[in-house]
Structure formats: C-alpha cells, structure tokens
Amino acid sequence: MKLVWFRNDLRLRDNPALRHACAEPGELAALFVISQGQWRQHHMADIRRDFMLAQLDTLGAGLAALGIRLHLLEVETFAELPEALARLGHDLGVTHLYANQAIEVDELRRDGAVSARLAQEGIGCHWFNGCCVLPPGRVLTGSGEMFKVFTPFSRAWLKALDEDGFVIHRAPPPRGKPLAWTSLVSSGLTKPWDNAHWPVGEEEAERRLHLFLEQGVLDYPAARDFPALPGTSCLSPYLAAGIISPRQCVAALQQRLGHRPQAKGQPGYVWLSELIWREFYRHLLVKVPGLSMNLPFKPETAALPWSWDPVAFAAWREGRTGFPIVDAAMRCLNATGWMHNRLRMIVASFLTKDLHIHWRLGEEYFMSKLIDGDLAANNGGWQWAAGTGADAAPYFRVFNPTTQGQRFDPQGEFVRTWVTELIDVPEPYLHQPHEWLRAKGRDGYPAPMVDHGKARLVAIDMFRHLEKP
Numbered sequence: 001m002k003l004v005w006f007r008n009d010l011r012l013r014d015n016p017a018l019r020h021a022c023a024e025p026g027e028l029a030a031l032f033v034i035s036q037g038q039w040r041q042h043h044m045a046d047i048r049r050d051f052m053l054a055q056l057d058t059l060g061a062g063l064a065a066l067g068i069r070l071h072l073l074e075v076e077t078f079a080e081l082p083e084a085l086a087r088l089g090h091d092l093g094v095t096h097l098y099a100n101q102a103i104e105v106d107e108l109r110r111d112g113a114v115s116a117r118l119a120q121e122g123i124g125c126h127w128f129n130g131c132c133v134l135p136p137g138r139v140l141t142g143s144g145e146m147f148k149v150f151t152p153f154s155r156a157w158l159k160a161l162d163e164d165g166f167v168i169h170r171a172p173p174p175r176g177k178p179l180a181w182t183s184l185v186s187s188g189l190t191k192p193w194d195n196a197h198w199p200v201g202e203e204e205a206e207r208r209l210h211l212f213l214e215q216g217v218l219d220y221p222a223a224r225d226f227p228a229l230p231g232t233s234c235l236s237p238y239l240a241a242g243i244i245s246p247r248q249c250v251a252a253l254q255q256r257l258g259h260r261p262q263a264k265g266q267p268g269y270v271w272l273s274e275l276i277w278r279e280f281y282r283h284l285l286v287k288v289p290g291l292s293m294n295l296p297f298k299p300e301t302a303a304l305p306w307s308w309d310p311v312a313f314a315a316w317r318e319g320r321t322g323f324p325i326v327d328a329a330m331r332c333l334n335a336t337g338w339m340h341n342r343l344r345m346i347v348a349s350f351l352t353k354d355l356h357i358h359w360r361l362g363e364e365y366f367m368s369k370l371i372d373g374d375l376a377a378n379n380g381g382w383q384w385a386a387g388t389g390a391d392a393a394p395y396f397r398v399f400n401p402t403t404q405g406q407r408f409d410p411q412g413e414f415v416r417t418w419v420t421e422l423i424d425v426p427e428p429y430l431h432q433p434h435e436w437l438r439a440k441g442r443d444g445y446p447a448p449m450v451d452h453g454k455a456r457l458v459a460i461d462m463f464r465h466l467e468k469p
C-alpha cells in the first residue's frame, strides 16, 4: 500500500507527491495529520485552521470520488507522530510514503524523525517539491550561496526557470470505485464553513486566478497599492493552504499573456515578481533555519533595544493608535483575518519604527489572525519592515503613516469603512482628523499615540548605534 501524506498542499491538481504515488499501480490511500497542540504552538489563526479543515473536507470527498480513502491521524504535537505513523503504516500495510517537502524547521525535523522511524518498519519515504515553482536550493549565487537580496535572486530565478521549464499535472484518474466520505462536519471535527469571502475548493482558487488574470493583472502595477480597490488577486489563503500551486499561477499567467514576462516594464511582470518574492522567502527559510527560530536575518540586529511595552502593543493590536490608516488596517485584520499588502507594510513599520516594539510580537500576532498565515512570507515581511531582514533598503527608510494614508487611501474610503468614528470627517482632514474633531467638540477617536517625527529619529538612532556602538 502507498500512502500520500497531504499537508500544505490540499489539492488534487499539480500535486507532485500524489502524481508520483499514482504513477504506479497498486493500492493507494491518503493521510492528513491533525495536530491541534502543534497548531496552537505555531499560533495558527482559528480562521486559517477552519479554512484548512473545510478544504480538507472537500479534498477528502474528491479523493473518495477517485476511489482513494483519506485517513485522519490525530496527535497532539509532532513529537508523537513518528510512533503514531509507524502504527498506522503497520495497520494499513504501507510500504511507501509520498509527501511534498515542508520548509519550516519544526516540520523539517518532524519529517526527518518520521523518515527515520518508518525506515525501521521498512517503509520508504519519497519527498517532492510542491510548495515552490523551483525547489529550494535550485537558485543560488555563482559561489553556491543563497542570495541575500531579492533583485539578483529574481533574475537568477527567471533564468533557472527558463533552463528547467515545468509542466502542470492534472488530477489523477480514478483508482477504483467511488468510496463513501463522511464529512468532517458530521464527524464533529470542524464546523460548517460559510465564509462567503473565502469559499474553499480548487475550482474556486482557479476561478479567482483566471478572473484576476482576465480583469486585473494588467492594471495590477497601478492598482495594487490601494486597499480600497480590488487590485490584487486575493489568492494568498489558497496558496498558503496549497489549494492552488504557484506553478499553476505562473502557467496561467503565461497562457494569458502568450509568454512569460522577463523584465521590468513588461505586462504581468510586477505580479510575477510577487510570486518570486514568495519563492525568495521560502528558499531563504530553508537556507537560514534561524528564521524559523525567532532570529533576525542580519545577526547584528539581534542587539537592537526593542520595546515589549504591553500597553502600546495593545493599542496597535486593537486599532487605537490615533493614526487612521493604521487603525483601519488593524480593525480590518481583526474582523476579517486578511489585510492588504500595503497595509501590512504600514502597520509593521508603525509597530517597529514608531513604537519600537519587537517585530516578533507583530509577526506572532499576524500569525494568530491571518487566514493566509505563512511562516516564510510573514517572517520575511516583518523582518523587511523592521530593517532586520534580507533587504537592500537602508535602515532609515521609515514609513510616515499619515502620508501613506493620504497617498494610498486618498478619498479615505478604506479608513471610513473600518474607523467609523471618522465616517463624516471631510477628505482633507481624514488622515489627520484631530484638529477637525476638536473644533467640532468630538473626542471619540484617540489622539496620536506618538509624534511620528520624533519616533522616526529614535528608530534611526537605534540602528545608527548598532553601526557605531
């Protein structure tokens, strides 16, 4: 019996582990491991867990229709898994296990321990690249090192993709008669998923991808920074759970344009670059294990005197900073589990460079709220914003939350949606509403919790002292 272990790759299409397992005849079953304790340790957001389990339900039904039974194995943490899997392997008569590689340290250690334990049972493990277009380790400098900044990585990535090429694989054909599937809802494992904003299913992910490519990709460079516009693909939860593969995204982009964009200025290039950012952070995570262990990419920045102020942190979390764009973004995250990329950059810069609070707190909070929480992208984004990461930008780049709001939410549509206290503030005052509110005798919105000009200088000083202690 061959066993395919699904993880962050909850799809039938373009799934290398499933395809390889299906390439040979013989009995085949599938597996998903539920480890609630581990998920909690990793601060997995409830919305992400429920989204994942809803997709798992759909996947289980899809596999059953192909005659493949999905087994669920429940363990509290990864530590119990090698033994539990060895028992299951024994009970099912498994000879080979197939899975797509993980990239995070705990997951890599888990997979190593599973491989070793299953080898004792005579079960061979086969690992594939399912989470990146190009496998981590494929895109390196001339001297065999991982790139430390994005632009040369992206050039080398495009060249490597030209050399390697890739194909997209369809869902496997049926392996036998359809099987019955008892939904995870009726077995009490999860509750019904009725989030109209993020329906599950591979078809839904592909529908979004094609809609974006038809209607959005050419305007993406102009629209992508404005949170009030539907200017981005909103595919991140689907990519994070592996409901769609990054290769499917690149292939569909190529199909839409008739070629693969290769350089700045070409249609579709900016969106492809975002997919390459995703790859960059994933490749980096594998090469720099410390990133999974709370360590900064630039080791010298470990000495920065970050604050851990719980009061200021709570104001940021709850959207009570007195900076409308920051507050709107945080309230949107808390209410929906998603945040626009421009806003992620603004609030991360505000936490680290205006409040001087450790990026680890922000990273963890994002993880505990985001439907698309992904260690590589989240850690990469936070370290980029904090000035501790793989980034060519100088440390004195500090976003001004007021001008960012004025520039990227000029009519205040986004702010008014989430900061309802400001709904009737006239446009010219919206991103600095305090004087106007005072003149009207209104005190329902907090005063700015910091003077941005002064806070910026403190942040710059923190970094300058690092250079010249």
Ligand code: FAD
Binding pocket: 224, 232, 233, 234, 235, 236, 237, 239, 240, 274, 275, 277, 278, 279, 281, 339, 340, 341, 342, 344, 345, 348, 366, 370, 372, 373, 374, 375, 377, 378, 379, 380, 381, 382, 385
């Ligand atoms: P699009 O703009 O349509 O981009 C397409 C895809 O490319 C995205 O779905 C995503 O998979 C990838 N992508 C886009 N931008 C980035 C980026 N900067 N870094 C890495 N991948 C990118 N993304 C996550 O998927 N999970 C996270 O936990 C996460 N945390 C972040 C934290 C911070 C502080 C910052 C600044 C960014 C973070 N991002 C994260 C990246 C980015 O904000 C989201 O991927 C993006 O907003 C998702 O929207 P979209 O699907 O419409 O993206």
